[in-house]
Amino acid sequence: MTARITLTSPLSGLAPLLEYDLSPLDGSVGVYALRSTERPEIRLYVVDAGIYMPDFRPDFGEAASATTITLLVVTPRPNGSTVNLLAPILIDTATRTGAQIILSDDIQRVRTPLTLVG
Numbered sequence: 001m002t003a004r005i006t007l008t009s010p011l012s013g014l015a016p017l018l019e020y021d022l023s024p025l026d027g028s029v030g031v032y033a034l035r036s037t038e039r040p041e042i043r044l045y046v047v048d049a050g051i052y053m054p055d056f057r058p059d060f061g062e063a064a065s066a067t068t069i070t071l072l073v074v075t076p077r078p079n080g081s082t083v084n085l086l087a088p089i090l091i092d093t094a095t096r097t098g099a100q101i102i103l104s105d106d107i108q109r110v111r112t113p114l115t116l117v118g
Contacts, residue, residue: 004037005091008099012087014042020098022046022091032071034089046071049088052114056085058103067094074114082111 030048
């Protein structure tokens, strides 16, 4: 089921866009398309960090709650997909609001290899 998500500030590089549809990909668990409602040609693929990167547990402080999921932007590459651990997207599933959190300036975390768990 698609959920309309309102961001509190634009995603890095995608200003001024704030409204997105989050849709699960058929046949996948924890894999979503995040598509701008204002510019539908803009679509990001994201994965649920709790499923695909279970050891990724930064302290988000007050930005996270019991109803928050952490999504990581996926970049397909010829030698395997990577995820961006530098700037996760937090979505509060109760309020359907979200924000991108910049965790550090460690640029290497932008291209962390995505491996299947389990």
